[in-house]
Amino acid sequence: MRRPALVALAASLLLACSVASAADTVIPAAAVKTAEQLRDKALHDDTAWNVVASLTTEVGPRLAGSPNDRRARDWAAAKFKALCFDKVYTEPATFPLWVRRHESGAIVAPFPQPLVLSALGYSPGTPKGGLIAQVAAFDTLAALKAADPATVKGKIVYVGYRMHRSRGGHDYGMGSAVRMAGPVIAAAKGAAGYLLRSAGTDAHQRIAHAGVTGFRPGDQGIPAAALSNPDADQLERVLAYGRPVTVKLDLDCGIVGTYTGANVIGEITGRKYPDQVVAIGGHLDSWDPGTGAIDDGAGIAISMAAAKLIHDLPQRPDRTIRVIAFANEEMGLWGARAYADRHAKDVAKFMLGTDSDLGAGRIYRMGASVKPGARHAIEQIADVLKPLGVAYDATRAGGGGSDLGSMHAKGMAALTLNQDATHYFDWHHTANDTLDKIDPKELAQNVAVYAAWSYMAAEADGDFGSAPGAFADDGTGE
Amino acid sequence: MRRPALVALAASLLLACSVASAADTVIPAAAVKTAEQLRDKALHDDTAWNVVASLTTEVGPRLAGSPNDRRARDWAAAKFKALCFDKVYTEPATFPLWVRRHESGAIVAPFPQPLVLSALGYSPGTPKGGLIAQVAAFDTLAALKAADPATVKGKIVYVGYRMHRSRGGHDYGMGSAVRMAGPVIAAAKGAAGYLLRSAGTDAHQRIAHAGVTGFRPGDQGIPAAALSNPDADQLERVLAYGRPVTVKLDLDCGIVGTYTGANVIGEITGRKYPDQVVAIGGHLDSWDPGTGAIDDGAGIAISMAAAKLIHDLPQRPDRTIRVIAFANEEMGLWGARAYADRHAKDVAKFMLGTDSDLGAGRIYRMGASVKPGARHAIEQIADVLKPLGVAYDATRAGGGGSDLGSMHAKGMAALTLNQDATHYFDWHHTANDTLDKIDPKELAQNVAVYAAWSYMAAEADGDFGSAPGAFADDGTGE
Numbered sequence: 001m002r003r004p005a006l007v008a009l010a011a012s013l014l015l016a017c018s019v020a021s022a023a024d025t026v027i028p029a030a031a032v033k034t035a036e037q038l039r040d041k042a043l044h045d046d047t048a049w050n051v052v053a054s055l056t057t058e059v060g061p062r063l064a065g066s067p068n069d070r071r072a073r074d075w076a077a078a079k080f081k082a083l084c085f086d087k088v089y090t091e092p093a094t095f096p097l098w099v100r101r102h103e104s105g106a107i108v109a110p111f112p113q114p115l116v117l118s119a120l121g122y123s124p125g126t127p128k129g130g131l132i133a134q135v136a137a138f139d140t141l142a143a144l145k146a147a148d149p150a151t152v153k154g155k156i157v158y159v160g161y162r163m164h165r166s167r168g169g170h171d172y173g174m175g176s177a178v179r180m181a182g183p184v185i186a187a188a189k190g191a192a193g194y195l196l197r198s199a200g201t202d203a204h205q206r207i208a209h210a211g212v213t214g215f216r217p218g219d220q221g222i223p224a225a226a227l228s229n230p231d232a233d234q235l236e237r238v239l240a241y242g243r244p245v246t247v248k249l250d251l252d253c254g255i256v257g258t259y260t261g262a263n264v265i266g267e268i269t270g271r272k273y274p275d276q277v278v279a280i281g282g283h284l285d286s287w288d289p290g291t292g293a294i295d296d297g298a299g300i301a302i303s304m305a306a307a308k309l310i311h312d313l314p315q316r317p318d319r320t321i322r323v324i325a326f327a328n329e330e331m332g333l334w335g336a337r338a339y340a341d342r343h344a345k346d347v348a349k350f351m352l353g354t355d356s357d358l359g360a361g362r363i364y365r366m367g368a369s370v371k372p373g374a375r376h377a378i379e380q381i382a383d384v385l386k387p388l389g390v391a392y393d394a395t396r397a398g399g400g401g402s403d404l405g406s407m408h409a410k411g412m413a414a415l416t417l418n419q420d421a422t423h424y425f426d427w428h429h430t431a432n433d434t435l436d437k438i439d440p441k442e443l444a445q446n447v448a449v450y451a452a453w454s455y456m457a458a459e460a461d462g463d464f465g466s467a468p469g470a471f472a473d474d475g476t477g478e
Numbered sequence: 479m480r481r482p483a484l485v486a487l488a489a490s491l492l493l494a495c496s497v498a499s500a501a502d503t504v505i506p507a508a509a510v511k512t513a514e515q516l517r518d519k520a521l522h523d524d525t526a527w528n529v530v531a532s533l534t535t536e537v538g539p540r541l542a543g544s545p546n547d548r549r550a551r552d553w554a555a556a557k558f559k560a561l562c563f564d565k566v567y568t569e570p571a572t573f574p575l576w577v578r579r580h581e582s583g584a585i586v587a588p589f590p591q592p593l594v595l596s597a598l599g600y601s602p603g604t605p606k607g608g609l610i611a612q613v614a615a616f617d618t619l620a621a622l623k624a625a626d627p628a629t630v631k632g633k634i635v636y637v638g639y640r641m642h643r644s645r646g647g648h649d650y651g652m653g654s655a656v657r658m659a660g661p662v663i664a665a666a667k668g669a670a671g672y673l674l675r676s677a678g679t680d681a682h683q684r685i686a687h688a689g690v691t692g693f694r695p696g697d698q699g700i701p702a703a704a705l706s707n708p709d710a711d712q713l714e715r716v717l718a719y720g721r722p723v724t725v726k727l728d729l730d731c732g733i734v735g736t737y738t739g740a741n742v743i744g745e746i747t748g749r750k751y752p753d754q755v756v757a758i759g760g761h762l763d764s765w766d767p768g769t770g771a772i773d774d775g776a777g778i779a780i781s782m783a784a785a786k787l788i789h790d791l792p793q794r795p796d797r798t799i800r801v802i803a804f805a806n807e808e809m810g811l812w813g814a815r816a817y818a819d820r821h822a823k824d825v826a827k828f829m830l831g832t833d834s835d836l837g838a839g840r841i842y843r844m845g846a847s848v849k850p851g852a853r854h855a856i857e858q859i860a861d862v863l864k865p866l867g868v869a870y871d872a873t874r875a876g877g878g879g880s881d882l883g884s885m886h887a888k889g890m891a892a893l894t895l896n897q898d899a900t901h902y903f904d905w906h907h908t909a910n911d912t913l914d915k916i917d918p919k920e921l922a923q924n925v926a927v928y929a930a931w932s933y934m935a936a937e938a939d940g941d942f943g944s945a946p947g948a949f950a951d952d953g954t955g956e
Binding site: 053056057058059060061111112113114116203204205206207230233234237238290291430431432434435436437 | 531535537594682683684708712715716769909914915
């Protein structure tokens with residue numbers, strides 16, 4: 001299946017900008033016009049701002065499985081209803097329950113200094129009283145991979161990879177690998193603990209970036225935590241004296257069982273084909289140090305507000321707009337995978353989808369994974385989004401976002417809507433993920449994009465190629 | 479005494495830019511030339527950077543009276559010796575011992591949320607288990623002052639005054655008043671606790687600004703803490719719902735006795751008049767959340783490095799350069815006041831002085847409180863500093879800095895050297911006060927200023943007017 005799919009993609013590129021043939025999917029002119037109106041109205045609509053303000057103020061931190069997991073689900077269901085969605089329901093998602101009770105750290109010798117750190121998801125706790133060990137430092141994950149196990153055995157491994165800002169946030173690829181794969185590699189080599197320079201671009205903020213490791217229940221994990229950037233600088237300065245450096249980690253955290261939460265779903269029911277859906281959303285859980293404004297209150301707000309604008313039209317769109325507030329994205333896409341497993345058999349009914357999970361910065365680029373016969377319709381969408389500053393790149397696949405990527409992996413046609421992530425990783429997974437980091441105008445631009453494309457997809461004459469196993473080779477999968 | 483002093487200042491202004499008369503203090507031409515060489519050399523000297531890196535890396539947080547108070551003094555004495563100062567000694571300073579053990583806070587109702595806060599110096603602790611009370615909110619200190627005690631009795635007062643950035647940092651005048659006077663006013667009206675929006679200009683950082691209250695031992699204080707700016711925003715958003723808001727403060731801190739620390743002093747001994755001194759310095763203590771880089775490792779480093787440059791000249795200056803690393807500035811100028819009490823009788827031997835305690839930003843302006851006959855010498859100093867971007871404002875008094883202000887109040891002639899404080903209050907008294915906030919080039923400019931003026935003052939023919947009770951009415955006093 002691999003080659004033909006690539007050929008199909010190449011063929012579709014050749015057809016870019018061409019006139020649609022009779023068999024092609026097309027967005028009717030009236031729907032294009034309505035989408036333009038939705039787009040322009042969205043730029044002056046404050047629903048998304050009000051939604052994310054409400055979520056961060058009334059619920060706040062929403063660590064999956066914590067008491068606020070339930071409060072957040074109640075909030076989401078109530079908010080969908082307050083926004084007059086036609087249908088509101090939940091679907092369960094079960095996952096390991098990891099709890100964070102206490103965390104602290106310090107350089108013990110040669111220069112005693114407290115360290116600002118954050119225990120990583122699925123990290124086990126340290127022995128009571130803490131773990132004290134010498135540091136084995138590496139600049140990169142590659143250097144750790146290459147290390148002789150004898151050099152790290154019994155030590156606390158530290159990896160100092162430093163992320164830098166960029167619009168696409170591409171350093172997070174390595175930053176998240178240092179956080180996820182690093183502890184697993186260190187544990188396999190016999191390390192006693194693991195520290196990394198936070199996977200974050202706030203070089204001067206004494207705030208650590210939380211995030212999940214690659215450990216899963218049953219793994220022989222080791223205590224693992226992220227240092228704030230200035231604390232990593234400090235540790236590296238101390239290491240530069242060339243003397244053995246001893247660190248203490250005191251983490252009270254770990255997996256304590258399983259928890260069943262839920263994806264919370266709201267729908268604007270399609271008029272003609274209510275069982276055919278355009279899927280959008282975000283994730284409802286957040287890391288606990290912050291209030292989950294950019295990650296991912298924004299995604300919840302953008303998708304709820306976009307659907308609400310469509311709801312407020314004189315009549316419902318042909319197909320259903322489904323907004324999914326996913327459970328536990330942060331610790332392993334548990335809500336997304338439960339959703340995809342449940343709905344894989346109906347993947348052909350998912351016209352097109354993507355969720356929003358990279359903050360609230362302006363969307364600047366669109367990619368799509370659709371059947372060749374739907375490229376013209378994607379170009380029609382791109383034309384409507386163009387005045388918003390969104391460039392359509394026909395060479396880029398559509399991955400469907402963090403959560404709906406799981407449905408895309410099952411064969412759902414999908415978009416990628418790249419947000420400007422220049423500052424996203426300054427605040428990502430930290431106490432600093434708070435409402436003040438969101439620019440209401442940039443948020444509204446996102447809503448405009450989502451309202452316009454969702455409506456157009458829901459009104460299309462024809463489909464976008466969703467089918468079991470479709471798009472498996474577009475490069476977005478695992 | 480008040481009028482004549484003002485007249486004298488006015489008269490000196492009229493003389494500004496005039497040629498010196500025979501009785502005036504003058505800096506010899508050779509000393510001016512040497513000062514220019516010191517200035518230019520300082521811009522390429524890394525001693526100050528190395529000193530502040532050493533202090534923040536090897537000692538770190540230095541809360542007055544904490545175990546690190548002793549470590550910092552040992553460090554300072556060792557550093558003076560390593561820099562080959564001619565004389566190193568200490569003079570004791572005794573102060574109340576306040577300790578911080580634990581602090582946390584939360585909005586309890588209507589929306590439970592943790593709050594990032596920092597207990598204020600001399601705050602008593604809350605009852606075990608915390609203090610829970612309704613919030614009485616005020617926008618300003620004036621509004622709190624005007625409040626009917628019945629409206630705050632038994633409540634946790636919150637004052638939301640917001641500081642903004644400026645080069646001169648003038649908002650700190652009100653910011654520090656909200657922190658120091660606010661709790662005292664609230665306590666007098668029967669409040670149960672006190673919260674303020676941090677006296678800091680980092681509008682988006684989830685880091686609280688510590689600092690001292692106006693409480694002193696024996697006062698009936700109330701638990702008092704500062705919220706980070708985003709937490710203050712959150713509290714205000716919750717208050718805006720118009721429902722009663724309940725907050726929990728859980729502070730384990732308080733005054734537990736007295737402590738005797740010390741000012742640590744290093745001297746480059748004068749060749750002709752060893753008992754006549756030019757006094758510079760900074761304070762050795764810091765707030766505990768950070769490592770005291772800008773407050774006030776920088777001041778220690780600037781003054782040590784300036785004196786070291788003078789030390790490295792082919793011969794000692796005529797008078798002694800005295801660098802004072804003051805004890806416990808942060809909780810009430812205890813080291814400074816002990817120093818001034820001890821040396822008030824010898825104030826006439828202090829030629830000229832000022833310490834550095836506003837970070838490491840470039841010095842942009844100089845003021846001076848000196849006798850009229852020393853204005854010409856100050857102009858000579860100003861001419862040497864001018865290429866560094868320092869403007870001399872003859873209408874401005876010289877206050878002597880945070881600590882040497884106490885000697886100025888006893889009659890020491892003094893300078894004010896204004897540093898660019900645009901970002902100082904972003905980090906002031908927070909965990910973010912770390913080495914990375916210092917720009918080595920800006921730090922070196924400070925050293926150039928201090929080396930040049932200190933040397934010129936030490937080489938002056940004549941004095942600057944220090945005498946018991948002099949300058950009492952220059953507007954810098956209490």
